[in-house]
Amino acid sequence: MTGQQQRFARRNHGTGHGYTLDGHEIPGVTTIIGLLDKPALVNWAAEQSASYAVENWGRLSELPLMERAKQIRNARFAKNRQATTKGTRIHAMAERLQAGEPVESIDVPLTVESQVQAVARFLDDWQMQPVCAETPLCNTGYRYGGTLDSIVTSPRLGTILMDWKTGKGVYDETALQLAAYRAADLTLAEQVTVGPRGGRKTSWVEQPMPEVDGCYVAHVLTDSIELHPVTADEQVLAAFLYLREVYDLWTTRTGWRFRDTPGYAPTVGAPIYPEDKPVKEQDDE
Structure with missing residues (x-):
């Protein structure tokens, strides 16, 4: 697709990202x-x-009531940020290990050292070689995007789509995720050009989604990896596509963030009784 106008893009914004x-x-x-x-x-x-x-x-008992309530309410966010930060570090280290970097050359934080060592052993045991990692993708027909963790090859498994999970468990929703990724038809491959003075320019090249022989989850535990096969077949994909349809029919119609789009049409109108209620008060609510 070199020379053609790029159709698909991933845009990073703050701590999040989106797709066009x-x-x-x-x-x-x-x-x-x-x-x-x-x-x-x-x-x-x-x-x-x-x-x-x-x-x-x-x-907490020494704080004003509302501040006390705020800290208790926000406690879950702090805990989630800690887990997310740890998971992000493990993902980043796993990506470097898959790319062929020896674990000895990576400055591994102590908080994830045992997990990174486990990832290195796991990749060696299964003789996994990278095809791509952290790759943006999309389905141009059903119009959704995503970023896969990795596609690797292994003598025992063939070419597989693999997702790294660092949480407490592996849940069935992962099958929906991998089925959607597997059904993508377009990916972005990172291309680095080095100039005559050593400057590096990164661009993205659109490529077809590689075919895979199966889907798996690598669940990272404290000092080991559990590899789970995942059923990501046509039935699972159909379930995901139902959700995709609900997103268009309902979320874009009623979601506040879509209020400035043509499809925004909330189903609950302003109150019509009592009839003497001031219009401004209705709008404020």
Whole structure:
């Protein structure tokens, strides 16, 4: 596709990112899957707030009531940031190891040293060689984007799409994620050009999505890796595409962030009773 106008792009903004196709924003795979109800997360958040309150009862009791409530309410976000930071570091180290860097040459933080050593052993044991890593992708027909963790080859498994998970468990939603990635038809490959004075310029080249023989999750534990096969077949893809349709039919219609788009059409109107209610008061609510 060299020489053609680039259709797909990933744009980073702050700590997040988004995707565009043909100049229009498209939803990410994880955003679409986020439509699913996750009661376990609600329970987890409640447990984090309760634990924080119990463990910090003395200090919190000296604070004003509203500040006390704010710190308890936000406790889960601090815990989640710690886990996210650790997971991001492990992902970054795994990417470098897959690219062939020896673990001895990587400055590994002590907080993830045992996990990185486990990743290195795992890659050696399965003789995994990289095809691509942290690769943006999209499906141009169903118009969604995403970023896969890695595609590798292994003598025992062939060419596989692999996702690294660093949380407490591996959940069925991962199958939706990998099925969506597997069905992509366009990826972005990083291309680095070195100038005559040693300057480096990075650009992105569109390429077809590689075919894979299977999908797997590498679950990173404290000092070992569990490799799980994942069913990411046509039925699982169909379930994801139903969610994709719900996103278009409902989220873009009622979501506040879409209020300036033509498709925004909330289903609940302003109150019509009592009839003497001031218009301004209706708008404020």
